[in-house]
Amino acid sequence: MSAFYDRLNATAQRLISTYGKAATVVRLVKTGPAHAPVITDDPYPCQIVEAGYKLSLISETLIQVGDKMGLISTTIAIVPDTKDKIVIDGARYNFAEVMPLNPGGTVLLYEFLARV
DSSP, rough: OOHHHHHHHHHHHHHHHHOOOOEEEEEEEEETTSSSSEEEEEEEEEEEEOOOOOOTTTSSOOOTTTTTOOOOOTSSSSSSOOOOOOETTEEEEEEEEEEEEEEGGOOOEEEEEEEE
């Protein structure tokens, strides 16, 4: 990682830590025999910043009322995936989209769109 991206990453993590809030990414894990798997939640705490959107965008895009948009810090122990869930303020959401922001191949944070 170059010194420039090191500084960008440090700034992003500091701002998310300062202005963000705690959330949990939940990964569903199958255990047990294949004929009778047991699905359990595997929680991963993280820091997020919720980003707003204009209400005028709802009718013109894939954004729906009640959706959550935001940024996840890279301090999370896993790489979030659309199969995972996210718990924000006690409510559980499904990821509609999760993608890394990675200029120059360095992941600085994860952008997400989640809905109930």
